[in-house]
Amino acid sequence: xxxxxxxxxxxxxxxxxxxxxxxxxxxxxxxxxxxxxxxxxxxxxxxxxxxxxxxxxxxxxxxxxxxxxxxxxxxxxxxxxxxxxxxxxxxxxxxxxxxxxxxxxxxxxxxxxxxxxxxxxxxxxxxxxxxxxxxxxxxxxx
Numbered sequence: 001x002x003x004x005x006x007x008x009x010x011x012x013x014x015x016x017x018x019x020x021x022x023x024x025x026x027x028x029x030x031x032x033x034x035x036x037x038x039x040x041x042x043x044x045x046x047x048x049x050x051x052x053x054x055x056x057x058x059x060x061x062x063x064x065x066x067x068x069x070x071x072x073x074x075x076x077x078x079x080x081x082x083x084x085x086x087x088x089x090x091x092x093x094x095x096x097x098x099x100x101x102x103x104x105x106x107x108x109x110x111x112x113x114x115x116x117x118x119x120x121x122x123x124x125x126x127x128x129x130x131x132x133x134x135x136x137x138x139x140x141x142x
Contacts, residue, residue: 006031006114012121015134019067022060023121029053030113037106046101050094050109057087064125073131082124086116 008027013020033049040046061083068076093112097105 012118014121014125014129016067016129016132019064019125022063023117023125026056026060027117029056030110030117033113034110037110041101043098043101046106047098050097053113054087054090054094057090061087064128068128071128071132073128075127075131079124079128082120086120089116 006027008024012023012027014023029052033053036049037046061080065076065080065083068079073079089112090109093105093109097109
């Protein structure tokens with residue numbers, strides 16, 4: 001993973017203030033984790049940073065799902081499933097990193113987080129914004 005090459009762009013925003021704020025914060029946590037995992041060799045500290053990111057991901061997912069539920073989003077159950085898959089993969093990768101503390105496992109975790117962030121936010125989350133009438137035409141059931 002190339003370090004320090006990412007910055008927040010307006011194209012990541014959905015037009016939903018609370019979600020955009022949370023996504024921006026989550027993105028910054030990933031960047032901070034990237035910097036800290038490459039600069040610090042202290043394993044307890046690294047584990048705590050990963051735990052912080054996982055805790056924030058859980059908070060964000062519940063918050064996002066609540067907004068979707070209130071809006072009557074028809075793809076809510078699918079979206080919840082994606083969140084559960086992410087948390088499972090994140091748990092597996094973070095457990096491996098806490099066991100090995102290897103540069104390879106660190107890079108795998110960081111690459112996974114960044115790839116997931118871009119794909120999920122600009123793909124799946126955009127569908128919710130479209131359902132709300134933001135951005136591209138409103139999503140209708142398929």
